[in-house]
Amino acid sequence: MKKVIMGNHAVSYGVRASDVKVISAYPITPQTQVVELLSEMCANGELDAKFIAVESEHSALTACVGASAAGSRTFTATSSQGLLLMHEIIHWAVGARLPIVMSNVNRAVGPPWSIWTDQNDSLSQRDTGWLQIYCESNQEVQDTIVQAFKIAETVMLPVMIVLDAFFLSHTFEIVDILEPEAVRPFLPPYRPARKIDTADPHSFGNLAGPGEYFELRYMIEKAMEDSRAVIERTDREFEERFGRGYGIVKPYRCDDADYVLVTSGTVASTTRAVVDAMRAEGIKIGSLKVRVFRPFPFDEVREVLSKAKKVGVIDRNISFGHHGIFYQEVKSALYGRTNVPVTGFITGLGGRDVTPAVIRGIAEKLIAGTNLEPDINWIGVKI
Amino acid sequence: MNAPKIPLPELMTSGHLACQGCGATQAMRFALKALGPRTALVLPACCWSVIDGPFPHSSLKVPILHTAFEAAASTASGLKAGLEMRGDTETVVMAWAGDGGTFDIGIQALSGAAERNEDIIYCCYDNEAYMNTGIQRSSSTPIGAWTTTTPGVHWKKRPKKKMIDIMAAHSIPYIATASVAYPNDLIEKFRKAREIKGTRFLHVFAPCPTGWKLAPELSVSMARQAVTSKVFPLVEVTDNGRTWKVWKDFEPTPVKDYCMAQGRFRHLSEDELRLVAEGIEENWQYLLSREAGSAFVPGLQH
Structure with a gap:
């Protein structure tokens, strides 16, 4: 089904199609409609997910860390100052190897206050180990959210989908809406090899000395390198199934x-x-x-x-x-x-x-x- | 109150990395005995990030998710939601944080979780300073105390933050203080908390011999004296913050004895000690007025 929707709602429809289980977010202009529509979808049963309306972006991403560690597919959305407040946990999600997907609406950083677009917010997170994908249309935004979960859950790294404030977030375009039933064979439910489970207790993220930390960082870079082929394959599979591909x-x-x-x-x-x-x-x-x-x-x-x-x-x-x-x-x-x-x-x-x-x-x-x-x-x- | 009724199964093992006489370690051991193996822990930066043991070891037989300093309550909120959404509604999620991670840097996330009434237990093990980093003052450090950031004549001049009041103001179903010197009471409170839905806040007094300049073998007796001198009263707040119960069935002991046993207070003069004791008595009377329902708290009158 085709709809004329704003970029922010394209994000929400991508999340809906991906059968996300836990969403945690905090309002910030110009991404607010992302989470407004998602909370509506959770309330009317269109999306079987828990929506945690936290008190800050820092908590939004840490709640995602908790939910993802429990083995549930998780999503958050933010922009600008909110992304910067998350910075500590941006790193944490990578070290914890959690396949969280986030949309970030590119908005300039203050002061002076600005709600309009530029890329300094997301690019200031470039060395954290998140995959970053920059979109140029609402269709691409929706489709990339779905692709992002598949990529993230394959390489066990988080993915950030980036879209321009207003030029995309608030611009209405025709989007071919992805239905969850059609997406499920492409993106099966998330079943992690390791998770917080009382039947198989482990300690996640505890103290690692110089004898181990180095190797864990090497493995992140290895996963990042491996993700090149995964991104390409995922885009190709997506194109075969839905007729739209975007390339690297x-x-x-x-x-x-x-x-x-x-x-x-x-x-x-x-x-x-x-x-x-x-x-x-x-x-x-x-x-x-x-x-x-x-x-x-x-x-x-x-x-x-x-x-x-x-x-x-x-x-x-x-x-x-x-x-x-x-x-x-x-x-x-x-x-x-x-x-x-x-x-x-x-x-x-x-x-x-x-x-x-x-x-x-x-x-x-x-x-x-x-x-x-x-x-x-x-x-x-x-x- | 002290007849031995402590469950035998151990969920904590030897080989942990705590200092001798560590109250936080005793607190964890008793808490897990009460909660049982279907418990998942969230540990922010605190002494317990180290006590757990280095990768790939752990001194606990329950799953642990380590998280950032200020993030215990928000991580626990997400963990609970994530477990439920993958069909595990049984596991009890407990955030286990020190006083710095609770009173100071973690208070925003804690307040958010409590306001949402997240279905988690939040336990603050209180050793009254940033002990893991080397004894710096927190807002839980009591008035009069020496720390490495309240040295010499700059001993702490401000009283300990009233955390129980703050939590009670969130209208959550269960709040209690407990002490490692009263394990039966502590275990009973954790058991009670386990059966309640919503945010449950437990505040456990956990002496730190290293940071308090105290002989390790005096850890438990100091925790007991904290209760009997009314420095750390045992309190339960139920009925969404309305009903307060203060434990009074003990022989009172002097505040001065409690303070003088610890190096961190030994610099105080007689006059200063008297002021400290007056503050403690004032707090005790305040708690009794909360219990009697006579304290004026807007929105909480029956």
Whole structure:
């Protein structure tokens, strides 16, 4: 069944389709509708789950840790300050190897207060061991939630689904709604090998000395590496069953492109429109959407970008004292493998519109190569 | 009150990592005897994170989920929900936290869980300071006490937080204090708690010879003197915070004797000791007024 729904509700429908058993969340703009609809679904029996309305995001994620350790499929949703409050438990969920799935609506971090989008909240969690997947449409959001549970429960790492505030969270689009019955063969009930069970008592997370901790961290990285194949396989299986696949990256008109713009989130869709317009003028340009950010798709990024003459990375984020974060990652993927020049562009922080004109301006700057800083170019700063 | 009625089965083993005379260890042993093997524990950062033993060992025969310092009550809420949703409605979930994890850093999650009336037991084993990190003051540290962050003339000037009042204000079905010096009473209270639905809060007095500068063999007698000197009264609060019962069937002993036995109070002058004793008597009278229903508590009058 197709419905016209907002991005936040696409998250809720993805959770419904995934037969989640425990949901714990705290309200924060602009993700609130995610949990509003989920609590409604729990109340009217559409979803057989317990909804724990906790007193903070920190408790939201720790309740998920408890529920997941008990062997139940669990979900939470948050944004910005809420994600940052969870930070300690973001790490904990990874160390505990719990397949929790979370949606994070990308919202700028205060002060000053801002409810509009940028990626600094989720990207500040990049070194924690969560898989991160950035979506650009409501359909992709719903479908990726379902995929995320399958990936998480295979590699035993948590997964964060990321969507732009307002440009996705509050934008209505047509979504083909996944029904739980149709999803069940794809995503069977969660049956963990280890769980809190009085019939088989174990101590989870107790003190590990230098003799053991190191190996446990190695195993997390190993699982992260293994997840590459799992993400690809899950996406393929999903496509076979439901007719929609998203890839780890999404190259667009890159095969013969001299210039490639690297993007993520909703900027990816806008960039494709700009690519089409410039192609119509005979400019050989393409775009590459990075969908999976952790694990970082080194091979896929290299394969696409090594054929280009110039690469520009559009970042809706900034690592202060360094550069745009996607820019850093792309550069590190290419270093020592190819000499294609890469230039970073920062734009759209705090929800500033990244319009076709903005993207076209970036493309033209990249192609002309004049007035271009080597690493970091702020686009549209009014100072 | 002290005739031996302690169940024989042990859910705690030797080989744990506690200090000599540790009250927290005695508390756990008795609590598990009362609750039995169908118990799952949540341990935030506290002495018990260490006492349990290093990976891959555990000194308890029940499952344990270790969690972050401030997260005992929220983790326990989730664990209970997760167990129920996979069909296990029998297991009792108990959060087991120290006074720092309860009175200080964990109070928000605890308040949230209690307000939701989560079906968990929350036990605070109270050794009156951050003992695991080396004896720093908490809001449970009593007035007059030395700690490493209340040294010399800066001994703690503020009274211990009234945790039972805070929990009673949450209208939860069962609240009790207990002491390792009265194991029968302690076991009875944990058994009672096991049979009740909703949030049950148990506050167990657990001496720390290391942090109190006390000979380890005096641990239990110090716990007993805490009760008989009214420093740590044995209280039960039922009927969703309305009905208070204070145990009075003991020979009172002087507060001064209790304090002088412990290095942490030995710096106090006669005058200061008198002030400490006055505060303790005031608290005792307050508890009696709660018991009599004569204390004015908005919203709780019959």
